[in-house]
Amino acid sequence: xxxxxxxxxxxxxxxxxxxxxxxxxxxxxxxxxxxxxxxxxxxxxxxxxxxxxxxxxxxxxxxxxxxxxxxxxxxxxxxxxxxxxxxxxxxxxxxxxxxxxxxxxxxxxxxxxxxxxxxxxxxxxxxxxxxxxxxxxxxxxxxxxxxxxxxxxxxxxxxxxxxxxxxxxxxxxxxxxxxxxxxxxxxxxxxxxxxxxxxxxxxxxxxxxxxxxxxxxxxxxxxxxxxxxxxxxxxxxxxxxxxxxxxxxxxxxxxxxxxxxxxxxxxxxxxxxxxxxxxxxxxxxxxxxxxxxxxxxxxxxxxxxxxxxxxxxxxxxxxxxxxxxxxxxxxxxxxxxxxxxxxxxxxxxxxxxxxxxxxxxxxxx
Amino acid sequence: xxxxxxxxxxxxxxxxxxxxxxxxxxxxxxxxxxxxxxxxxxxxxxxxxxxxxxxxxxxxxxxxxxxxxxxxxxxxxxxxxxxxxxxxxxxxxxxxxxxxxxxxxxxxxxxxxxxxxxxxxxxxxxxxxxxxxxxxxxxxxxxxxxxxxxxxxxxxxxxxxxxxxxxxxxxxxxxxxxxxxxxxxxxxxxxxxxxxxxxxxxxxxxxxxxxxxxxxxxxxxxxxxxxxxxxxxxxxxxxxxxxxxxxxxxxxxxxxxxxxxxxxxxxxxxxxxxxxxxxxxxxxxxxxxxxxxxxxxxxxxxxxxxxxxxxxx
Numbered sequence: 001x002x003x004x005x006x007x008x009x010x011x012x013x014x015x016x017x018x019x020x021x022x023x024x025x026x027x028x029x030x031x032x033x034x035x036x037x038x039x040x041x042x043x044x045x046x047x048x049x050x051x052x053x054x055x056x057x058x059x060x061x062x063x064x065x066x067x068x069x070x071x072x073x074x075x076x077x078x079x080x081x082x083x084x085x086x087x088x089x090x091x092x093x094x095x096x097x098x099x100x101x102x103x104x105x106x107x108x109x110x111x112x113x114x115x116x117x118x119x120x121x122x123x124x125x126x127x128x129x130x131x132x133x134x135x136x137x138x139x140x141x142x143x144x145x146x147x148x149x150x151x152x153x154x155x156x157x158x159x160x161x162x163x164x165x166x167x168x169x170x171x172x173x174x175x176x177x178x179x180x181x182x183x184x185x186x187x188x189x190x191x192x193x194x195x196x197x198x199x200x201x202x203x204x205x206x207x208x209x210x211x212x213x214x215x216x217x218x219x220x221x222x223x224x225x226x227x228x229x230x231x232x233x234x235x236x237x238x239x240x241x242x243x244x245x246x247x248x249x250x251x252x253x254x255x256x257x258x259x260x261x262x263x264x265x266x267x268x269x270x271x272x273x274x275x276x277x278x279x280x281x282x283x284x285x286x287x288x289x290x291x292x293x294x295x296x297x298x299x300x301x302x303x304x305x306x307x308x309x310x311x312x313x314x315x316x317x318x319x320x321x322x323x324x325x326x327x328x329x330x331x332x333x334x335x336x337x338x339x340x341x342x343x344x345x346x347x348x349x350x351x352x353x354x355x356x357x358x359x360x361x362x363x364x365x
Numbered sequence: 366x367x368x369x370x371x372x373x374x375x376x377x378x379x380x381x382x383x384x385x386x387x388x389x390x391x392x393x394x395x396x397x398x399x400x401x402x403x404x405x406x407x408x409x410x411x412x413x414x415x416x417x418x419x420x421x422x423x424x425x426x427x428x429x430x431x432x433x434x435x436x437x438x439x440x441x442x443x444x445x446x447x448x449x450x451x452x453x454x455x456x457x458x459x460x461x462x463x464x465x466x467x468x469x470x471x472x473x474x475x476x477x478x479x480x481x482x483x484x485x486x487x488x489x490x491x492x493x494x495x496x497x498x499x500x501x502x503x504x505x506x507x508x509x510x511x512x513x514x515x516x517x518x519x520x521x522x523x524x525x526x527x528x529x530x531x532x533x534x535x536x537x538x539x540x541x542x543x544x545x546x547x548x549x550x551x552x553x554x555x556x557x558x559x560x561x562x563x564x565x566x567x568x569x570x571x572x573x574x575x576x577x578x579x580x581x582x583x584x585x586x587x588x589x590x591x592x593x594x595x596x597x598x599x600x601x602x603x604x605x606x607x608x609x610x611x612x613x614x615x616x617x618x619x620x621x622x623x624x625x626x627x628x629x630x631x632x633x634x635x636x637x638x639x640x641x642x643x644x645x646x647x648x649x650x651x652x653x654x655x656x657x658x659x660x661x662x663x664x665x666x667x668x669x670x671x672x673x674x675x676x677x678x
Contacts, residue, residue, distance in 0.1 A: 050577060051576070051577075052573050052576065052577070071576070071581075071582075072573075072576040072577050073576055073577070073578075073579045073580060073581060077577065078577060079573070079574065079577040081570045081573070081574065083568065083570055085568065085570030085571050085573070085574040087571060087574070087575075087589060088571075088593065089592040089593065098575075098578050099577075099578035099579055102578055102579035102580050102584075103579060146574075146578070150578075150579075
């Protein structure tokens, strides 16, 4: 069990920079998510922590030891691959035993440990089968078994649910989280699925183009996005951006968008230029006296809620409202925004302006 | 099972395919069977016209391949004790006695040493090189691979004269080592290219899993990659062995005494005086056996898809 600290980690492949100066800290026992679109550098970061890639520069501390340039075999961590990578020429038992064999444990001890792990994962009945004919879920369990049998300092998981069918994914996600909670081991988990990240993670790092966009708890990342990328990537539908040109003072509690004035969390920095007014769809309220008028373009019924697409002078936005509320396409409605949840962004750099809301969450500035 | 399955060929198609394959096999097997049969004929049966399909088999050819014989005068023959074994008995019918073993045994052994030695060396070096080409970043990788392949762009015998001169200078002519090195040099390009293809197919995750599981790169290579590459190694080994085993031109040119292989030796069996075709056929038949056995031993590797289903793609 270990704490993992990443400092200014950088990886270049030739002229391509896969990861630019990442820094974050993974607490002991945390279920930690590396989230981002494909090609954002999350897998490369994971592979660097595991020792499958060596960083171009920067440091990786595992359990108080700098391991950045050490080979994988000396880091005492386990890795669950997306394709499982079970050794095809060995049966289930041998696959799970393989990490123990390298440690030179006695046969009896290996047998005992393998069976203990098999019981934990409920795969005792397939121990002597070849891995070739196993179902996706069972392969996943064998891969997990191989990872946990050695009681490593930390687990690395590279989209371990990506190769599973949708029905299995749900089950395995729960099993994984339950397993983590029972063992309390530090887990670093790579995914491009924001729902998976929100659902399973204690903390999330959101990456894009090799840059860490934000690092925090799922709540912080959702409610207090540090950049426009995070605001758009997390949440479905994404955060709405009303774009306008304006200026704000430090200490201001409202912002003027042409003829409209909106309350916002108290700002901590002045800004002048192109601003995006960010509001999540569930924080958009319909109000007859709302001065901000929009036309309804479309509605999507989702059971308890509905998503309403609206057209305003400052661009399109979506609202998530209760399904009981009657809405007709083409009617004009007034809108209000929950003032405590608003984030203003500098459209030029994409970063959030500091305010009462996100004070202490943003890493930049 | 439906009678109109899309994936299952119809029974008529299967029959046709079966008949064609059998026909092809028969056509290719006839010369081979003829050689095997000739090995069991007497010299007169072997050259009789029309050719004899049914004949009384004898091991005379095999006796002649392994022995040298001397003709004796009838008086001397009569003075001899009765034949001690079946070989002696056969030879006496021709008024001869066995004078000693022939060279066939040692030539055959030379073939085994040189053929299997060069195959082993080609596979050993080829696997390591193929692994490196497949997995590591190597400067000028493509050029190096092309260079290795380019050694096969002319028939090897085209460089016979430089090799002959080189070998004379280096003292490698007519040595086992010289022939092993030569056949390895010819086979290595084939081995590297074939094996690289097979190793490329093996997902890197297996080795990475082994690295994570606490093994060194080399342990990962021989405990995880090699078993996966067994199919490729087996088929490459068969190709290498067949070339080294059958090679004739260099063997004629570079060997005469100690390291002569079977191919240049077998035609010399034909002998002086009568043409001993059964002996030649017997030598050729024996010569086929090792490659056949080797191929049969490795057959299961050729047919088995051992990575089946272990990785989802």
